Amino acid sequence: MSQLRRGLARVVDFFRRRSLDRDLDEELQAHLDMAAADYRSRGLSEAEAMRQARVDLGGVAQLREARREVRGLPWLDCFLLDLKLAVRRLRKSWGLSLVSVLAMTVAIGLSTVVFAFIETVFWPKLPLPHGGRIVAVQTWHVEEGRRHATDRRDFDRWRDALETVEEIGAFRSGERQVAFGEDATRQWLAEISASAFRVAGTPPLLGRTLVEADESASAPPVAVLGWDLWSSRFAGDTSVLGEPLEIGGTSHTIVGVMPRGFAFPVNHSLWIPLRSGDATPIDPGPYGTTFARLDELATRDDLQAELSSLGTVRESTAEATFDVRAMPYTYAFTDDLEPSTVQRGLRLVVVFLVLLLLPPCANVAVLVYARIAARREEFAARFALGAGRSRIVAQLFTESLALSAVASALALAIARLVLARLEQRLGSTLDGAPPFWMDFGLSLRTTIFAVLLGVVAATVAGLWPALQATGRRMRLGSSLLGSRSVAQLGATWTFLVVVQVGASMAVLPSSVEMAWGTLRASLADPGIEADRFLTARLLPGDAASASGLDLAAWLEELRASPLVDAASASRHVPGSEAWSRLEVETDPDSGSAETSQTFSARINRVHPDFLETLEHRQLLGRGLGPGDFGSPAAVAVIDQRFAARHFAGVEPLGRRVRARSGDAARWWEIVGIVDDLPSHKLHGTLYVPALPLSDDGPADDLAVTLRLQSADSLEAAAAHLRSTTAAALPGHRLDEIRTLEEIYRRESLGDDVGALVLLLATAVVLLLSAAGMSALAAFTVQQRRHEIGVRAALGGQSSRLLYAVFRRAGMQLLLGALVGAALATFVDVYFPIEEAGGRNLPFIVPAAGALLLIVGLTAVLGPARRALRLEPVDVLRQG
Amino acid sequence: MPKDRSSILQGTLDLMVLKTLEQLGPLHGYGIAQRIEQVGEKALIVNQGTVYLCLVRLVQKGWVSTEWGTSDNNRRAKYYSLTRSGRRQLRLETENWHRVSGVIERVLQPVES
Numbered sequence: 008m009s010q011l012r013r014g015l016a017r018v019v020d021f022f023r024r025r026s027l028d029r030d031l032d033e034e035l036q037a038h039l040d041m042a043a044a045d046y047r048s049r050g051l052s053e054a055e056a057m058r059q060a061r062v063d064l065g066g067v068a069q070l071r072e073a074r075r076e077v078r079g080l081p082w083l084d085c086f087l088l089d090l091k092l093a094v095r096r097l098r099k100s101w102g103l104s105l106v107s108v109l110a111m112t113v114a115i116g117l118s119t120v121v122f123a124f125i126e127t128v129f130w131p132k133l134p135l136p137h138g139g140r141i142v143a144v145q146t147w148h149v150e151e152g153r154r155h156a157t158d159r160r161d162f163d164r165w166r167d168a169l170e171t172v173e174e175i176g177a178f179r180s181g182e183r184q185v186a187f188g189e190d191a192t193r194q195w196l197a198e199i200s201a202s203a204f205r206v207a208g209t210p211p212l213l214g215r216t217l218v219e220a221d222e223s224a225s226a227p228p229v230a231v232l233g234w235d236l237w238s239s240r241f242a243g244d245t246s247v248l249g250e251p252l253e254i255g256g257t258s259h260t261i262v263g264v265m266p267r268g269f270a271f272p273v274n275h276s277l278w279i280p281l282r283s284g285d286a287t288p289i290d291p292g293p294y295g296t297t298f299a300r301l302d303e304l305a306t307r308d309d310l311q312a313e314l315s316s317l318g319t320v321r322e323s324t325a326e327a328t329f330d331v332r333a334m335p336y337t338y339a340f341t342d343d344l345e346p347s348t349v350q351r352g353l354r355l356v357v358v359f360l361v362l363l364l365l366p367p368c369a370n371v372a373v374l375v376y377a378r379i380a381a382r383r384e385e386f387a388a389r390f391a392l393g394a395g396r397s398r399i400v401a402q403l404f405t406e407s408l409a410l411s412a413v414a415s416a417l418a419l420a421i422a423r424l425v426l427a428r429l430e431q432r433l434g435s436t437l438d439g440a441p442p443f444w445m446d447f448g449l450s451l452r453t454t455i456f457a458v459l460l461g462v463v464a465a466t467v468a469g470l471w472p473a474l475q476a477t478g479r480r481m482r483l484g485s486s487l488l489g490s491r492s493v494a495q496l497g498a499t500w501t502f503l504v505v506v507q508v509g510a511s512m513a514v515l516p517s518s519v520e521m522a523w524g525t526l527r528a529s530l531a532d533p534g535i536e537a538d539r540f541l542t543a544r545l546l547p548g549d550a551a552s553a554s555g556l557d558l559a560a561w562l563e564e565l566r567a568s569p570l571v572d573a574a575s576a577s578r579h580v581p582g583s584e585a586w587s588r589l590e591v592e593t594d595p596d597s598g599s600a601e602t603s604q605t606f607s608a609r610i611n612r613v614h615p616d617f618l619e620t621l622e623h624r625q626l627l628g629r630g631l632g633p634g635d636f637g638s639p640a641a642v643a644v645i646d647q648r649f650a651a652r653h654f655a656g657v658e659p660l661g662r663r664v665r666a667r668s669g670d671a672a673r674w675w676e677i678v679g680i681v682d683d684l685p686s687h688k689l690h691g692t693l694y695v696p697a698l699p700l701s702d703d704g705p706a707d708d709l710a711v712t713l714r715l716q717s718a719d720s721l722e723a724a725a726a727h728l729r730s731t732t733a734a735a736l737p738g739h740r741l742d743e744i745r746t747l748e749e750i751y752r753r754e755s756l757g758d759d760v761g762a763l764v765l766l767l768a769t770a771v772v773l774l775l776s777a778a779g780m781s782a783l784a785a786f787t788v789q790q791r792r793h794e795i796g797v798r799a800a801l802g803g804q805s806s807r808l809l810y811a812v813f814r815r816a817g818m819q820l821l822l823g824a825l826v827g828a829a830l831a832t833f834v835d836v837y838f839p840i841e842e843a844g845g846r847n848l849p850f851i852v853p854a855a856g857a858l859l860l861i862v863g864l865t866a867v868l869g870p871a872r873r874a875l876r877l878e879p880v881d882v883l884r885q886g
Numbered sequence: 887m888p889k890d891r892s893s894i895l896q897g898t899l900d901l902m903v904l905k906t907l908e909q910l911g912p913l914h915g916y917g918i919a920q921r922i923e924q925v926g927e928k929a930l931i932v933n934q935g936t937v938y939l940c941l942v943r944l945v946q947k948g949w950v951s952t953e954w955g956t957s958d959n960n961r962r963a964k965y966y967s968l969t970r971s972g973r974r975q976l977r978l979e980t981e982n983w984h985r986v987s988g989v990i991e992r993v994l995q996p997v998e999s
Contacts, residue, residue: 013946030964031938037963038916038934044959065935077942
């Protein structure tokens with residue numbers, strides 16, 4: 008029988024072990040009966056015959072054990088038994104088990120969430136046929152290390168010349184006003200090459216996709232619907248083909264519907280042709296890119312070689328050179344990060360995540376070691392009965408594995424919740440849905456990562472202390488069962504407890520300040536009466552309605568009500584501004600137009616009186632005056648946070664800032680600084696004049712903000728807003744009528760959750776410290792029982808007794824706390840917490856020290872009471 | 887137990903069990919143990935329990951098959967019988983045993999002066 012068959016037979020026998028045991032018992036009983044019968048026939052009595060038969064056969068239990076070694080999977084039997092014993096023991100010391108699981112869950116959970124996020128964003132596979140061969144082609148500004156818009160002439164050359172690709176196309180994203188019957192709304196759509204559908208390898212559900220003929224400048228406008236849009240707006244009507252759809256004021260004919268789940272190039276549900284005569288550059292990601300599907304035998308390097316030889320039509324200068332790069336498709340949407348940079352960073356992150364596990368597991372190891380040391384008599388007895396070191400270590404490791412398995416399972420559950428929240432968040436910020444390739448479910452890779460972390464955690468927290476505790480001294484000492492000084496809580500372990508205390512002391516102040524800074528907006532007074540501000544989004548109707556929009560008249564009518572103090576409009580609702588990539592001019596006098604690194608900040612285009620309506624206080628310079636609207640001069644006002652982050656130590660007034668969006672260099676000169684809105688905790692906000700209304704209606708979305716006389720008139724004010732809008736702007740409608748307070752609450756939810764997680768992690772660290780101190784104290788009492796008994800017998804006072812017992816441990820802990828306090832002070836002085844979004848609290852370091860002292864005293868209270876309750880006579884009798 | 891009884895090596899027990907089954911046909915474990923004791927005239931120590939471990943190995947290797955039957959005293963017992971591969975293995979083991987024992991015999995012969 009081959010090895011494989013024998014192996015399989017063992018596996019089958021493992022699952023049949025109970026019935027095999029029953030068979031063996033029956034077989035051996037038959038043997039004994041036959042042997043006893045033979046002995047009876049020779050004249051022995053029944054009892055003697057059976058006794059002799061048993062002697063001849065040998066031990067049945069040993070035989071059963073020996074048979075298990077030969078059949079089945081003995082190692083698995085052993086492991087299951089160890090697991091059963093481990094669960095029993097962990098339930099008995101539920102306090103230690105709970106602390107250990109909490110500590111491991113926080114570490115494994117955090118690491119798993121970060122890994123899952125990285126995997127979703129940076130390591131996704133395109134869920135398209137031949138997704139691995141789809142790449143993005145982008146123009147790069149070499150010196151600045153960032154993407155640039157692609158010249159249409161380059162795209163046309165690539166289409167004609169590239170041989171390493173089967174298909175090539177491009178897209179541009181944008182919002183257009185789309186009329187669905189009587190209802191009009193702003194819709195995210197893609198102007199895209201017809202080849203996109205071939206690149207994606209997905210046929211239509213109904214009708215056809217775009218074809219090359221549709222790209223001609225003179226071709227009739229056509230559109231392809233996504234399944235979501237078709238279901239929600241057309242009720243899945245199959246007769247939609249050939250129907251007109253007004254997009255941006257132009258009638259398009261619907262020619263096809265794509266199947267469910269198709270959202271190429273990013274998260275799109277509406278596609279129109281990218282016209283061939285259009286010379287507008289193709290924006291860099293995420294608003295556009297050139298994409299291609301590699302030839303079957305070509306690699307990305309082959310394509311890169313071709314692109315490098317073709318070059319770009321962009322002219323290079325001394326300051327600016329451009330090249331063209333091919334990269335995995337999803338990297339077109341990960342900001343200005345190249346795959347090599349990301350991979351390097353990610354490798355470091357994964358290593359860091361694993362290392363993140365070490366401190367809490369080392370702390371758990373201290374607790375585990377102290378507990379193992381307290382079980383020394385149990386292990387000494389097992390050594391004496393012939394158990395090997397590996398057997399005992401295996402059992403102890405299994406106990407830790409049981410703990411870490413629970414922690415890994417909890418971590419995966421937490422990761423699942425966080426990913427769902429992230430999906431929701433990304434959906435609301437990325438125009439409705441995250442990119443189609445991002446799968447926010449728990450992948451197999453993430454699950455394996457969490458499991459591996461659990462094994463690492465069990466190794467650090469369980470294997471290491473087990474090896475230490477069952478070392479040579481322990482085994483030698485087993486011959487002196489009942490000896491009292493076999494295991495030592497040596498310098499290493501004491502050092503770890505001290506480090507634990509120091510770490511708690513170091514992180515506690517910063518964590519509390521960070522959490523308070525985040526939670527403050529939710530719990531404390533935001534500084535303005537947020538419930539007195541009513542906001543709403545104005546959704547334009549059809550093109551005819553939009554062109555007749557008289558914004559000023561409408562706002563004037565709103566202000567006419569006695570319920571309303573002030574009213575103004577902006578592109579975004581305050582507190583929900585869009586993020587933009589910006590850069591500031593570093594040295595305006597140099598004339599070199601050198602700019603800072605690109606950064607993210609909120610930006611809002613506002614109409615006149617907006618800042619006054621929101622009761623922004625002018626801190627420096629001036630606000631936006633009537634002359635700033637509609638004039639060629641571009642000015643901006645920034646808030647305090649923006650000034651502090653990006654102009655630290657420099658006068659911001661007179662400096663210029665611009666938005667990075669393709670080639671558009673929209674410079675704004677900063678003319679004033681206002682105070683912050685409560686929602687703008689971390690990143691600043693730039694306020695710029697809104698674009699003027701055009702014949703096609705507003706160029707941007709519109710949001711209205713009303714400052715009310717009183718928060719009690721909210722309902723009435725909302726009704727006034729609806730009725731005035733219906734009368735003044737027929738065909739328009741309002742959406743998301745909410746107070747600023749509701750907006751802040753929603754915006755801060757994610758941050759609040761983060762702050763609570765931070766507090767939880769800090770609490771776990773504190774708990775571990777307390778558990779470590781308690782374990783150290785308990786072990787000290789156990790070790791010095793005899794000494795305590797002698798001192799008590801000689802009439803020692805309780806206070807002196809405790810001082811003598813805990814002096815050394817107390818000094819070590821005090822040292823740890825002092826070092827931690829020094830670290831905390833250093834961090835407080837040199838790394839201002841407010842830059843990270845926290846809030847300074849006075850006397851936080853001494854307060855943290857006091858808290859740690861209370862926690863420490865509480866932790867050692869139990870062992871101290873046990874020490875005082877020791878009966879001298881009992882202790883001395885035990886020797 | 888006589889002091890000159892020697893312990894059987896595992897491999898030789900396998901050979902004896904296979905041979906017993908060949909000679910006596912299907913037989914239960916007790917019968918096999920009794921046969922080995924009889925033939926060995928009690929010169930070999932056979933802990934009867936070891937016969938069952940040997941039988942488990944032989945079944946795993948496919949040289950012996952099992953079937954439940956009824957013994958002479960009307961008792962349910964497991965019977966073992968030789969398979970075709972078992973017969974082949976017995977032949978090989980016997981040849982091997984003769985070869986090895988022949989060599990040992992020659993080595994142990996006194997040196998002719």
